[in-house]
Amino acid sequence: MQDISTKCTQQYKYFCFILSKQKTYYKNINLNFTRMDSFSLEMDFEPSPMTPRSLAAMTPRSLARRRLFPNVDNKKQKVEQSGAGPRKNLQLEVMEPALNNDGPSLDTILVNYLDTLTQRVNYHLGYPVNIYYDHYASLAPLLQFHLNNCGDPFLQNTVDFHSKDFEVAVLDWFAKLWEIEKDQYWGYVTNGGTEGNLHGILLGRELLPDGILYASKDSHYSVFKAARMYRMDSETINTSVNGEMDYSDLRAKLIQNKDKPAIINVTIGTTFKGAIDDVDTILEILKECGYSQDRFYIHCDAALCGLMTPFINNMISFKKPIGSVTISGHKFLGCPMPCGVQITRKSYINNLSTNVEYIASVDATISGSRNGLTPIFLWYSLSAKGQIGLQKDVKRCLDNAKYLKDRLQKAGISVMLNELSIIVVLERPRDHEFVRRWQLSCVKDMAHVIVMPGITREMLDNFMSELVQQRKVWYQNGKTYPPCVGEDIGAQNCACSYHKIDYITP
Known part of the structure; x- marks a missing residue:
């Protein structure tokens, strides 16, 4: 295991490098995912008195207080603790600097907001966002630059302020994870899972213009948004009680529309129940219904589970006749801003590619300009964790989800947990304030807790204790x-x- 002081020293050197603002031209960087110390930069400047110890101690809150808001006196401006209740909407307006404002300063408002968020992280149980990560100290200096990854990730920009080197490194990592050769895939870092779904379904529509989109009723809402945006004919497939696609209903509707190609959205972890559609079963049904490989396109929406299933069950693989896979980078892996990864076959992308002279590149993306910071955050997280670290996260989350499920069941509370899922579905709490306090997502009489990597058993115990008391x-x-x-x-x-x-035994 790498020595902690060595890691801190490397982070410190990188921090100083960024702040030095050397007037050197941007060079392509050869990036890989081996060890944290495999990435190096030559530096020719005198470091500041800042030490590795002080850098390692930097947290989001301390960064904000010490560097972003230096004019705030923390002792005098200390916020009143609002407890663990839901945060209130801020009554804000844009201030004019020329006017004398009697209210709090800009820095004070931001520090107060930061303190509120800091309190609320321990009550974030209902949504699939990993809000625990440690790359802010090393990567915060990058915020001073505008990084725009417009156009094709594999083609250089005419300007140097981009991070396509990092983007391609991330794409290569996922291509290997999902078993497709480097010269056979194309992809890009998106602004989130919805953009990945829009892109994947658009590819299917372009390849099969008269195809019908098939998606289960438990699919993410962005899939049906895509059908509306692209004016596609679509069929909604029923689901079983656990949220998985009803394969008999899929078969019946494929036979009913067998004169038209099929574009199928396969959900690897449904939004609310965490159910996984079986790719192999769907492929077998297509074959039995007479659909040859040139008459169907499969898009895999693996927003949350795409980084989990490869370490449990190798169900996502381009060795199978699938067309595209998308994940959300801010979910299981964790990132301060929404982002995602979209991978497809290189042979498909020409159907979307357009030459754009203005940017001296080819564009086949949905958004055009893309956040150049997100590939660096993803690259850093993947490099810091590695496959071994991710595998440990997966195991811990699965164990903690089962732990919560068992505790709920023992307390006599309705609960369901799908196999290979970290989404624990339970009866909806009766009190709206309780739901808001724990930031739960609710549908009909159900709520769910998503046991992400940062969720500890202590948090789950606190949730359980309060839920049991409130139910009384x-x-x-x-x-x-x-x-x-x-x-x-x-x-x-x-x-x-x-x-x-x-059904419930004593």
Whole structure:
């Protein structure tokens, strides 16, 4: 294991390098994912008195207080702690610097906002965002530059302020993970999972212009948005109670429309229940229904689980006849801004590519200009964790999800957990304030907790303790009862007064 002081020293040198603002031209950098010390830069300047110890101690809050808001007196301007309750909407307006404002300064407003967010991170259980990462100290200096990755990632820009070297390194890593050769794939770092879905489905539409889009009703809403945007004919496929695609319904609708090609959205981890559509089963159904490989296109929406399943079950692979895969970078891996990765086959991309003389490049993306910071954040996280670190994160999250599920079940609370999932579905808490406090996502009579890498058992224990106590208050009078969610998550998972007699053992 690499010595901690060595890591700190390297981060410190990089920090000083960025701040030095050397007037040198941008050079292509050969990046790889071996060891953290494999990336080096030559430096010819005198470092500041800042030490590795002080750099290592920098956190988002200390960075903000010490560097971003130097004019705020932390002792005098200390915010009143608002407890763990949901943050209130800020009553803000844009200030005119020429006017004498009696209110708080800009820096004070931002520090107050930062303090509120810092309190709320321990109550973030309902949405798939990994908000625990440690690259802010090393990468914060990059915020002083405008980095724009416009055009094709594999073609250089005419300006030097881009991060395509990092972008291609990230793409190569995912191409290897999903088993496609470097000279056989094309991709780019997107602004999020929705953009990846829009791009993948557009590719399918361009390859098969009269194709019908098939997507389960539990697919992400962006899939149906794509159908509306592209004016595509679409079929919504039913799902089983656990959220997985109903393959008999898919088969029936494919046969009904067998005169037209099929564009199929396969969800690797549904948004609310975390169910995984079986790629192999879908491919077998296509074959049985008479669809040859030139008459179907498969897009895999693996927003949350695309970084998990390769370490559990090798279900995502371009060795199978799939067309594209997308993930969200800010979800399981973690990133301060929304981002994603989209990978497709190189032979498909010409259908979208347009030569743009203005940027001296070819563009086949949805967004055109792209955030040049996100590839660096993704590259840094992947390099810091590596496959071994990610595998440990996956195992810990799966174990903690089962831990929460078992505790809920033992407490007599309706709960469901899909295989290979970190999304724990439970009965919807009765109190809206409780839902807001824990930032839960709710659908009908269900809520869910997504056990991300930063979620600890201590947080889950605190959630459980408060939920059990609150339920005693909600249902103490004997006139109100917990909701029946048998139709939503299965009778065997429902602990309502009717179902627990048959399914819940003491």
